[in-house]
Amino acid sequence: MSGRHSVPNKNYQQKIIRPQYQFMPHNAQPGLSQLLKAARSIRAYVAPYLRADNGFIVLMCLLLVGITVANTAMIWFVGSAVNHLTNSLFAQLTITLAWLAIIVVLNQAMQFAYFYLFQWVYLRFVARIRKATLLHIMHLSYPITDRFKKGDMMARITSDIDRLLTFILDVPLNFLSHILVLIFYISMLFWIDWKLAVIALCLSPVFYLSQHLLAPRKGRAARHYYQRNGELMSFEEQALGNLRGISSFTVENKVSEKHHALFDIARHWALKMRAIDILYDRVFSVLIYLAGVFIVYMGIEDIEAGRLVVGTLVSFIVYLGYLSVPVRGIAQIPIQLQGDVSAAQRVIELLEAQSGVIQDTAAAELKAKQGAITVDNLHFAYQGHEKVIFDGISENIEAGECVALVGPSGSGKSTLANLLLRFYDPQQGEIRLDGVNIKSVTLNSLRNNIAIVWQEPFFINDTIRENLRLAKADASEQQMIDACKASFAWDYIEKLEHGLDSLIGAQGLSLSVGQFQRLAIAQAFLRDAPILVLDEASSALDSQSEQMIVEALSKLRKNRTTLIIAHRYSSIRSADRVLYFNGDGTLTSGTHEELLKSHPEYQQAVEWQTGAAKEK
Template sequence: MTWDVAVLQDSLGPPLAETIQAPLTITIALITMFAIAWKLTLAALIMAPLVAVIIAGMGRIIKKLVIAIQDKLGDLNGHLTELLSGIKVIQSFTLEDYEEKRVAKLNRMYYKQAMRQILVAETISPGIEFITTLGMVFGVVIGGVAVLRNAMLPTAFMFFLFQAQQASNKFTRLARMNQLREKVNGAGERIFELLDTVPTIKDAPDARPLPPVKGLVRFENLSFNYDDEEKTVLSNINFEASPGDVIALVGPSGAGKTTLVNLLPRFYNPTAGRILIDGQDLCSVTLLSLREQVGIVPQETLLFSGTIADNIRSGKLGATDAEVIEAARAANALEFIKSMPDGLDTVVGERGTRLSGGQRQRIAIARALLKNPRILVLDEATSALDTESEHLVQQALERLMQGRTTFVIAHRLSTIQYATRILVLDGGSIVEDGNHKELLAMGGLYSRLHEMQFHDREYKEPILAE
């Protein structure tokens, strides 16, 4: 996409001016030539239809080649971005030689495609120049004969040749501009294909803003499946969550936990059934007003390039410095922020790579605190942290959850024993429902998952002790 924009930028300035000037110069030259000797002008233009056909045909070929080049360049750039972000993994698995060969292969594919386009482009101009020169020679022969027979003055003939040369030069330049135009069309198609993408989730024509909510959430007979899949991801989900409740979602991989919480901010719409917040169907309210009242803290925290303050403030644009500091303090982030040379103005780097995992999580929690949502979604944020960071993040999360309706995707059952209610999902359905003690007493799926996790821990601890 960056290369597409660069192509559009290159088409502005001198190329755009040339596209305007060349037709004007050609028109003036032809009018002058017709005024001097119209028969001779027609003779000189005998090759013009052939040139026009060649330009149009080759232009279409160039456009297809340019689109293919952009696709190959996108593949190469995408792979290079992956390599840079995963350089430590590549080094740890000694994949340098393997990845070098993959990059070389992608580079060769791009090079071959680029050379095809260059070959076609560089063949057009000499070909057009040769054809227009033939037309000029034809005109010179006829004009020369006319001068020898005293049918035309030598001075008029020389002026005619001058105008013909002007028209020929500009015509060749215009052919080059046509090549650039086709390149721009190819780049423009890719850009507008992205810009014209219609979001699948959008406001209903009669959607109304969602007023400030208390946080009563109800799932009614909800089912969901992705558009390109027949398999039902969620089936007949029914439950209610009140303000202050912590609803933990537990289940094996693929049970539908993440999909369920993604329906709350309407990243997807239910296939059947509905979700209500304070009695209002989510599909009947505007996306903006809904998402303003739903906060998300993902497992893999995404921070934006910029400062720590910028990232916290993205939870509430226009927040004062005092509000940012208070949010950082509540998230247990202020201490490490103050220890940095630039404090809140510290640049976090792309995706927050200059901060540790625990620091990134606390910035994300501060961002959510500043947003102050009534409904909160947590994809267990402590599963990949060391003990100290986990403790600090857990404290911050407890502050964040106070008084809110919270949904927690649980990966480790030890972190959700405090939950008001635990929903156990399997195969897209709620198979068990209760608190920690009740579910253990049932001896069902939750009990088995709990036993597996704690048995693994007991098994590993003696080994580590040795």
Template sequence: MADKNAEIDDPDSDSDSDEYEYDTPTIPPRAAFRRFWPLTRGLRKWLLLVWVCTILAALAETEAILLFGELTDHALNQGSLSAFWTPAAKWLGVAVVGAVVAYAGNSLAAWATERFVMRLREHVFDHVQQLPPHFFQVHRQGDLLSRLTSDVEAIETLVVSGLVGAASAGFSALFYAAAAFWLRWDLAAATFVLAPLFWLAARRFSGSIKDVSRAGRVADGAITSVVEESLGNIVLTQAYGRRDAERRRLHEEATAWFRASVRATRLNEAYEQLVQVIETVCVLAVIGVGAWEISTGRMTLGQLLAFAAFLGYLYPPVRGLAQLGLTITAATAGAERLIEILDVRPSVTDPRHAADTGRPDGAITVRDVAFRYPGADRDALRGLSFGVSPGELVIVTGPSGAGKSTVSKLLLRFYDPDTGEVRLDGIPLRDFQLTRLREYVTLLPQETLVLHDTVRANIACGRPGASDEAIEAAARAADAHDFVVRLPDGYDTRIDPGTARLSGGQLQRLAIARAILRDSPVLVLDEPTTGLDAMSARRVLRPLRRLMAGRTTLMITHDLNLAPDADRILVVDRGRVVETGRHEELLARGGAYSRLHRSQNNAVMDTGELRMPVFPETGAERAAEAWVGGGAGQGYYPGDAGGAEYYGYDVPAPAPAPEPNPYAGYDPYHPYYGHVPPVPQTYDIPQGY
């Protein structure tokens, strides 16, 4: 498979175009063929051999028809049995040779066809894996699956099967026509006057068939998306009683597919019947003229039968060529949908000359970084700057939408900053080879990646080829070994993304084992305790600490229970660092972090917003409780009109309220571990802090 990554990208495409807009291009079949023809590199000699087999098979059929005419004139017409054996033996020999050659050609064509499909599918899949995360927010997964399956097969029809079919039909038509002219050129010339009617019929139907084929493929992708989304969220579907709603969604998409399919069938059937009428006219003309020729003695019965046979053999390939044109036109719709994906450029690429470094120490520098997602109307990060020393644990926290997770995407170089730069050990991330960089930085995302495979394979995906001993050692370090060995087949138990065998905490410990096995110098933990109840989160903390030991760790989280362990805390808001320091320092400062900490400890439940209890309080108590900001003239009251948008109140910063015991009032059903006072009533604080 040395050629599987053959370049097929359009060199004239505009790489500077907006990545967020994905418009399906409209291209002619010839351009689509040229676009994907490079993927046949390495297969072309076999396709040439298929052509040779096709030519030999067509010659064998032509010779067989001529022998049929000879057999008719010398054996059947004269009633001579002795004249039968020689042409019969020749006919049988030609038929055997033709069958062997046809079998070899068809078998080789099937091999080349499937090889092309596999190569194209791998190429597209490899390309899709390099695309930025926002691409998958624009395209539904079911539609992408449809493009990787049915659209790929349509392109195979356009490039390989179409080429083989055109060769077979073309050579057959050529030989049959030549033989017909050799028998009676005047009769053949009169017959072929009607041949352009086949081309005109195909041209008349091609545009409509392409349109309905495109609509059918879009509808097919939509059906796959609806099924994938519904079954992938089956618990939500059942819990919210969405059975009828999901059925209506499927019905709408299926109706669009039904209409496109029925219209395509009608168009194809109309074309077939029109061609059948044209063929009938031609055959009747030949029989009529032939009967007159025989009556005048200018033509024998054997010649007429042979000519009629050639005509009968000639029209199918001629009709096939016209039908092939319609098929290729329809396949172009699939090519357009696939080219739409292939024209999307990865947001990051490897440098021409990658930095030649060993394993880094893990020093991270983010310097004056600004970044806006493609298609967004505001910056996710604006002038973000901070540094992390090797082995340091830094927690990044802040309100939702502040830009915390964007930091992790830049560290793994899913995107490059618009301005500023991110460095690892003083080297810009742009200078690292992507695969090497992502070996140095391990991400532990919010949702645990689960492969449809064994527990062993799920852990080993962090380091393919790891020994069983290393996998088990990583599982022990992640406190996962005990529950793994209790599974029916231990480490060989198969799990899948929707598995009910393991709890969320157990899956998280498998993810930690995977990260331990990967042994990268830099860790990025994105909400490592999100979705876990208090008991599960506590069980995860110990293996998390083992994982972080000796590694540079950037933890992005709303959960501040690990904050006392952090060497430093960064509070991010509106794409900037607004506070930095240790846990105790930030609490004593009484600023944004203190406010976040109190809101978490006082929250009855995590709603994703800051919700504070409302108690009868004096103005001074309100000032002490509601103040957000730094020193005098730098804070604001979130409860005031305008909320977080109003700055610059000339009010002295209040002294911080005494912090409650973080483990007092422990509630096992609460997502955090903090103090839970009775709350008779709540009000919403605007997003911002």
């Protein structure tokens, strides 16, 4: 898969060109060589995001050298202090302790600088990766949810990114620290007593064998855990987003049982993954303690023979004891990589996801003035689905015309709006605005010429003012007030203590569904586009508010082309024309009265909703 992405919009350019990445199969159990190869590929893939901080990383490496030298000196001075004490050399002891104190202060200062710098670089790296991932997802547009569930995406851009960054930054620095400790401490061991040092090093293959046996099992458990945890988070996101539905169906217990079942599966793999870590730690501890006991025994013999003094043996044992940290750490890396590589691949999978809609490099800016829409021989089916949504439909919607899109669920009403906005591209045929093929214009200019109000409008946790500016970034105060008055949102906004500066969302006011809907309609007024799409914009309002909105929208529709995605037939009364989606890939066009006379399905649906059939 190419690392150089086609972008869905010429205003969205990947500033970072990533190298090609070859994914490992999800069910693979790679050996150490394959794992290291994957790790190198992942590091090369995300390295551009860390390039700006390379100087700070070099500084951290130098600090690690200084810290290791200081630790080495501290252990040696401790042994020297023991020798001075046992020989009653108190003057030398005082000098040794003074040097030890100075080195301790320097060591802690360097450690503070290192860990502070690490967190600073780490958080900058997190910001870049999360920003890049979220930006990429947003420019892929919402059809990405056809491939990734929302909860799973949340898991990928949070916990998986944390694991990725631990692997990219923490693991290499820890590895360097371990190598430095090994070099300095082993050198000191050989300097003190080369025979004891050789005996200690002969035990190292045992530590390698323990991790070699456990690493593949950790990798398999980690891959299953991340997959199941993503499924669990998707279910939790779905449940929390549909509490009203859960309560109305009284299925709290059933949903809880399903959640419990998913949690049990994720918990099983999490426990297995952590059990392997615990087992490795215990096995390692037993081995290191046994090795230490054996070395002490051999050292006592040297002391009795006069070849070694007590303080030097103390330093030797401390060096040897602290060698367990890098040995354990290095042996743990292959086990940790199994989980980290799995998490990293899930993040890269998002970054590598390609848009189904590619903007032409020669795309021009759309400047629609009339808003005429032409649908020409349109063929469309969703990827992976056999059902044909549109089977060669053609239709002309005149500039300024108001057309209601009506039909059974799944017949293509919202799909036509999605194609108009180029969330998807048809398999055949084209859509033209004022005679211009929408594939030949930039996505930004296309969507800027369309104002749309979805059933579930988009708002951010910010002020009403900032949410209105989502529709028009440079809107003046008066323009915002006029738009709110036109949608009847001003009726409640002017009563708020802070007016347009009132916070809404999780940390602000709790507006009703109808109030949010009217604010969304105000956004459409503010956008002032030649084409207006209403996805049942009045569905969340009471009858009085609905009547006001109908009146407001009738003014807004003047000199604008309007598409009303009608789920209720009361919404089409003021439309100039009706497009009925038959559900078999075709559509029928006519006025409301014409279709009532000539289209049995349309007549039946209207009668069912209005109650006319029942009254007859």
